[in-house]
Amino acid sequence: GAVVSQHPSWVICKSGTSVKIECRSLDFQATTMFWYRQFPKQSLMLMATSNEGSKATYEQGVEKDKFLINHASLTLSTLTVTSAHPEDSSFYICSARDTNSPLHFGNGTRLTVT
């Protein structure tokens, strides 16, 4: 089955630093990748949608200059949380799909900003 690898699985960083999260589709070409954030006991919140080779589309209220998304190839997308603050602490999940196929999720990255 389709596998999406997300790295790292958890990260602790200091306030003001930047953190990069990688999302890779291992056995299929991901024309579209999605980045979600989930706070405890809340539902998935879509942050942005990225298509290979083009700029990401951000959901309303998500700062594009703070959450930098790069989808440079059909198998790799990265999310960089810049100048992280404690309120950015959350569970970040990527997902990937080929056109009109089911979404497959990475295992998520638990970010803690101290």
Add this chain to the structure above:
Amino acid sequence: QKEVEQNSGPLSVPEGAIASLNCTYSDRGSQSFFWYRQYSGKSPELIMSIYSNGDKEDGRFTAQLNKASQYVSLLIRDSQPSDSATYLCAVNEDNDMRFGAGTRLTVKP
């Protein structure tokens, strides 16, 4: 605005019972439908997909789709405590995937 609605629950059923999870969607052009299971602290995993009206069975899971009523459901037979999780309904149209907020299911031993 395209919407996917689920009862947030919690839905509680005894072990061995049938759990019924429901989802409605607003976009009549939706083409494909999915159910994901999410355990606490983990990312969602795909458990069922359905594309045409009717029932689709996979082990203890049955997905039901009624496009005329814009309704998709998931039945879990012989529910087990390990089925306790949040179940997310997802609806796709033209590569735009929308998720419901999820229904939390608890199966009591």
